[in-house]
Amino acid sequence: MDAFAPLATFALYGLMLGILATAVVTVTVRNLFHAAIFLAFTLLGVAILYFFLHADFIAAIQILLYVGAIMTLVIFAIMLTSRMSDPSVPQSNRQRIPALVVTGIVGVFLILAILKTPWIVSGTLQTTNAVALGKALMGQFVLPFEVISLVLLVALIGAIVTARSDQ
Amino acid sequence: MQQIDQIFVNAKHAILDLASGFLPEWVVIVISILVSVTAIAIFGPVTMMYLTLLERKAIGRIQNRYGPNRVGKWGLLQPIADGIKMLTKEDIVPQSADKFAHFLAPVVIVIPALLIFAVIPFGRGMTAVDLSIGLLFFLALSSTTTIWIFVAAWGSRNKFSLLGGMRSVAQMISYEIPMVLSVVPVLLVVGSFSTVSIVDAQAGGNWFIFTPWGIVGFLLFFLTGVAEVNRTPFDLPEGESEIVAGFHTEYSGMKFALFYMAEFMSAFTISAIVATAYLGGWQGPWLPSWLWLMIKAYFLILVMMWFRGTFPRFRVDQLMGFAWKFLLPLALLNIFAAGVWIELDAPINYLVAGAIVAVSIVILYWANKPDMPKKRTYRYAYE
Numbered sequence: 001m002d003a004f005a006p007l008a009t010f011a012l013y014g015l016m017l018g019i020l021a022t023a024v025v026t027v028t029v030r031n032l033f034h035a036a037i038f039l040a041f042t043l044l045g046v047a048i049l050y051f052f053l054h055a056d057f058i059a060a061i062q063i064l065l066y067v068g069a070i071m072t073l074v075i076f077a078i079m080l081t082s083r084m085s086d087p088s089v090p091q092s093n094r095q096r097i098p099a100l101v102v103t104g105i106v107g108v109f110l111i112l113a114i115l116k117t118p119w120i121v122s123g124t125l126q127t128t129n130a131v132a133l134g135k136a137l138m139g140q141f142v143l144p145f146e147v148i149s150l151v152l153l154v155a156l157i158g159a160i161v162t163a164r165s166d167q
Numbered sequence: 168m169q170q171i172d173q174i175f176v177n178a179k180h181a182i183l184d185l186a187s188g189f190l191p192e193w194v195v196i197v198i199s200i201l202v203s204v205t206a207i208a209i210f211g212p213v214t215m216m217y218l219t220l221l222e223r224k225a226i227g228r229i230q231n232r233y234g235p236n237r238v239g240k241w242g243l244l245q246p247i248a249d250g251i252k253m254l255t256k257e258d259i260v261p262q263s264a265d266k267f268a269h270f271l272a273p274v275v276i277v278i279p280a281l282l283i284f285a286v287i288p289f290g291r292g293m294t295a296v297d298l299s300i301g302l303l304f305f306l307a308l309s310s311t312t313t314i315w316i317f318v319a320a321w322g323s324r325n326k327f328s329l330l331g332g333m334r335s336v337a338q339m340i341s342y343e344i345p346m347v348l349s350v351v352p353v354l355l356v357v358g359s360f361s362t363v364s365i366v367d368a369q370a371g372g373n374w375f376i377f378t379p380w381g382i383v384g385f386l387l388f389f390l391t392g393v394a395e396v397n398r399t400p401f402d403l404p405e406g407e408s409e410i411v412a413g414f415h416t417e418y419s420g421m422k423f424a425l426f427y428m429a430e431f432m433s434a435f436t437i438s439a440i441v442a443t444a445y446l447g448g449w450q451g452p453w454l455p456s457w458l459w460l461m462i463k464a465y466f467l468i469l470v471m472m473w474f475r476g477t478f479p480r481f482r483v484d485q486l487m488g489f490a491w492k493f494l495l496p497l498a499l500l501n502i503f504a505a506g507v508w509i510e511l512d513a514p515i516n517y518l519v520a521g522a523i524v525a526v527s528i529v530i531l532y533w534a535n536k537p538d539m540p541k542k543r544t545y546r547y548a549y550e
Contacts, residue, residue: 072317
């Protein structure tokens, strides 16, 4: 399989470049609907990246939740936006200077944090399978898991109450 | 017998043996990948072509007519004639359409439909890729088609298209939840997502459909699957009598054919996956393994066609009510029944799980009874 090593590296960098390119297009394209389509491609690319890293389960969940569910929600939200593909709508507003400062500070700290973190590469490949994940969720992390499910239940009931027609 | 069972596997090995004689090892690996890919890339579209013919023939028989019978013997060349017609048709793009979205949707929608073929175990040792997440891979990919249907609907800039697209999204979001939950019992029992291990777990006639939770799970998975591929009685997104053709109203020629192709290939893959999960996949006596899977898959496809020839279309509120008030609670209770079935011993567990399933179906049926208006009593003036 050694003959494939350079090919795999090449494909990996190509994939990363593709993810970055679609991400850039997502934030720069004028048409909001096109932005959503490119966001879907970005998320798909990240899923393929997970496949590359042998994290199959996370990859499938990424597609199922982000591409399948959340993108549908995003597209629904966009559909309710008026003037979504009007080129005369400016892409920036008067708060661009403060926004730049804030995002700049956050970016600098993020980069500093990334540089300071020692990225330990373990010698053996840790296979995180669904069984281990399920046991961890139901054992070690049972409290956060239950709290999240409670939050979701509250959100569900809230949505029903809000959407219910008044009698 | 063994020969016929492994005929396709042996054919691939013969090609590889021939190649490894004079080619370096990495080329042989590439050829090995290409053989599987080519087989799937041909099998998918050919299946779709002949499914259209089968559907027209079957529906024709149901409606007391012949169906296509002019092109070739029994109309066998009809799909090819249709293909040529589709290719030579004018490609019309509406003037005010979103050109990018209108072009992209039919092209991308075929990819997930074709990729799902990779995890179907067609026979003993005949799975293209034995992914450790096989079933989840299928669920994930089939959920992505929603976006492209909606992109097509939006890109057409047509009211009927948009209505169809919105119906499609609402339907798929609703039916995806019971669909995912309906395969959970299988995963509980097998303890793996891999389609190959699911089939192996059903060896020796122990098909999951022969258990109480298996019958319910099979029906749930099959019905939600029919809903996922937008077939009758769940074909609201393209209801001809209401919204022209729904999301593909503005498509012509090959772009329309691509939508059609994605739909029929999904109909085949869903049947094959349902057969894998609940009907024992390629397990079966006497006949070769790949023939068994085909028989089971085509049986389910014929049931789908039978549905189409028999059932009227759901109303939107019936569609939503069926998914949220009946299928979803039943899927959850079925998981419970499967858990009980695993924990208890052999003869008792069938009884207990069967009782749970039967009671929950009766209760859900009773709770879902439509409100009948009270019978009016008339009081006449002359009495």
